[in-house]
Amino acid sequence: MIAVMKSKIFYCALVIFTITVQGCYSQTAPTKKNNVMDNQKKNPVYSNTDTSKVVLSDDEWKKILPSDVYNVARQKGTERPFTSAYETSHETGTYYCAVCGNALFKSDTKFESGCGWPSFYEPISKSSIIYAPDDSYGMHRTEVMCGRCKSHLGHVFDDGPPPTHLRYCINGVVLDFKKAQEAEKNYNAQQNKSDNK
Numbered sequence: 786m787i788a789v790m791k792s793k794i795f796y797c798a799l800v801i802f803t804i805t806v807q808g809c810y811s812q813t814a815p816t817k818k819n820n821v822m823d824n825q826k827k828n829p830v831y832s833n834t835d836t837s838k839v840v841l842s843d844d845e846w847k848k849i850l851p852s853d854v855y856n857v858a859r860q861k862g863t864e865r866p867f868t869s870a871y872e873t874s875h876e877t878g879t880y881y882c883a884v885c886g887n888a889l890f891k892s893d894t895k896f897e898s899g900c901g902w903p904s905f906y907e908p909i910s911k912s913s914i915i916y917a918p919d920d921s922y923g924m925h926r927t928e929v930m931c932g933r934c935k936s937h938l939g940h941v942f943d944d945g946p947p948p949t950h951l952r953y954c955i956n957g958v959v960l961d962f963k964k965a966q967e968a969e970k971n972y973n974a975q976q977n978k979s980d981n982k
């Protein structure tokens with residue numbers, strides 16, 4: 786168990802080091818997630834209900850996506866660790882693909898891996914994710930992409946918690962979170978109660 790933890794910590798350190806080195810050569814500063822509503826107005830393929838596949842040219846993606854989303858989603862970039870507000874978020878709801886709106890993960894499968902990126906142990910459905918081998922940077926990893934628009938999301942590792950023991954390590958910039966309506970209603974009711982006291 787300690788050996789597993791050690792190798793996990795070593796791996797995290799390695800990834801952070803790689804990203805930091807990459808970051809030194811990158812001209813683009815990490816930008817805060819742009820206003821989701823503005824993005825969606827500009828993006829004609831965004832839908833939380835349409836499951837038909839989206840195939841656009843690189844030029845078309847470049848036009849409709851904010852540069853930070855385009856960089857990760859279409860150029861397989863990696864956001865800097867510990868920069869996504871979703872990494873430590875505990876809100877109840879659903880995480881969608883920020884590129885096309887496809888439902889990807891439920892908040893109850895999210896856990897804090899400590900690795901610097903939002904982590905989940907299970908996707909929302911089998912078809913929500915596409916997998917591909919990734920041997921870049923001298924590592925053997927499995928890339929995960931959106932099942933609808935094939936955007937790069939992150940990687941999956943086999944050191945996650947039960948029941949799947951998988952860790953989907955996802956760039957927060959390509960996620961779009963929506964609170965569960967039921968949970969939101971309960972929360973608002975609670976707020977009203979305490980306001981009336």
Ligand SMILES: [Zn+2]
Nearest residue numbers: 882885931934
């Ligand atoms: Zn997508």
